[in-house]
Amino acid sequence: MKFNKILLVGYNGNELDDAYWKRIDALTKEKAFIPADDSKLNDQLKHADAVLVKLGGKVSKEMIDSAPNLKYIGMLGTGFGGIDVGYASSKKITICNIADYATEGVAEFTFGVILNYLRELERGKNQAKDGDYSEATFTGTEIKGKNFGVIGLGNIGKRTAALAQVFGAKVSYWSKNKKEGFEYQEIENLLKTSDIITLNLALTQDTKGFLNKERLQLIKKGALLVNPSPMELVDVDALMVRLKQGNISFILDHSDEMTEEQLAKLKSFENCVVYPPIAYTTKEATQLKKGIFVGNLENFLKGKPTNKVN
């Protein structure tokens, strides 16, 4: 069995290596690329039975209505907030994403930025570059012994918690549903008592703005908060108020969701570090992601869909 037409919305062809494109070509009679804002999108959707979007890509009710043959929506990424899942489900359309491809990459990034911060590695390197090899002003602290709070205990949260525990931190977590393996804390207590906090929630309608004004104000003085997840989880204006008080530090690697103005303001705080979204972009994760993306298409055609989210 093959698709009649796979429509790739917002892709330019550089997303995959040739070998993967060949595997996709073998699955369909026709393959077409179209920009997300192209006026011919609805026309192109008419004959598509598979639509592939990228992270942040939208598949609206209107688009689904324009594609009467649609049976598969694929994501090159994890978050599917742009897809009208309820409406797609009502039309028996299968939605597959890519989960758990970057668990290690994100967890390793998290400890990289934590240690970088705790030990002032950049200042050390620059000072040595300038010919000053004195350690006198370096009084970093250790992860060992710290209260380490993980918000959200999915794959990445769980892996982060496990590594923190091995580093010797006292780990606790908050999650909507209690889970095995780590100490549960009410979110208010976690925020009040943790020295290091990582935000590992998936973005949904429920979690949008999760770190709101009230919760941001609860964070312990001197705490470090690391967010390798979408910034929609955080009320950015309220974060700036808390950063201005000067007694927490915040590290993030997602910038897509913010305006240039917000980013410029965040970066003006000495206690806020902004990275490009590089937590997910290890070589290993990127390879894994491409393989799962194509595998999802293949498995759907075999009648055994993988990574189905609806």
Place this chain on the structure above:
Amino acid sequence: MKFNKILLVGYNGNELDDAYWKRIDALTKEKAFIPADDSKLNDQLKHADAVLVKLGGKVSKEMIDSAPNLKYIGMLGTGFGGIDVGYASSKKITICNIADYATEGVAEFTFGVILNYLRELERGKNQAKDGDYSEATFTGTEIKGKNFGVIGLGNIGKRTAALAQVFGAKVSYWSKNKKEGFEYQEIENLLKTSDIITLNLALTQDTKGFLNKERLQLIKKGALLVNPSPMELVDVDALMVRLKQGNISFILDHSDEMTEEQLAKLKSFENCVVYPPIAYTTKEATQLKKGIFVGNLENFLKGKPTNKVN
């Protein structure tokens, strides 16, 4: 029982907090400070029954001969390479150092600099500072799956190996004596096959220049070598030859043992990162160190010396 005179060679009084100095004052009738190169050193040694030196401090045969009452030599640090241990032992002088105070600090530093390197955290931060949030050029790799070779399986080596294993690396070690818990490899094989190598040997006459020309040439192309131990373990000129070949990276945090010229040359290599000696200087390690230093003196007087090295 008390000391008659504790002589502190090379100390200025800022090394300890008041509370620790008070504990030392309680242990001796007299306490004196003297610079290591002071011409009155031999005079001052005459009545000293305890001599305290800092890391790198020397206690020569001549000094020992100038101190007929000497019964205790204390180190504010681990490495006692500057002390004539054989001669001191022949005079029944007890030498105590401070071991195992910075195991966590050094191991955490090691993973901080490894992750900083693998993920290009500094470039990421600077790029974002300049307003460019693209992740396109970031293709970092993960610790997971890497061959991770630990040279020397003392406290720090063992802790480093344990953490690497939890990160998912394939860990092996070389040590003079085989030990339990990790896979042993001949040093040649370890150097040839490891993607990441940490040098965790204690500096002794046997290990001086351990990473010599031949061994440096064996290191796998593309490998990262981290040395949080004294640079006397490495033939620095041969290291420069290997760095010039451009196919390994080297990170170090010990500069004391090198000339300004050597340091300037090392820093000129893009694939060599020099930090000030900050692996050992966490708040936690520093507190522990001071406590052990004073505790060693107290325990010696009680007839139960701790951390005796001879």
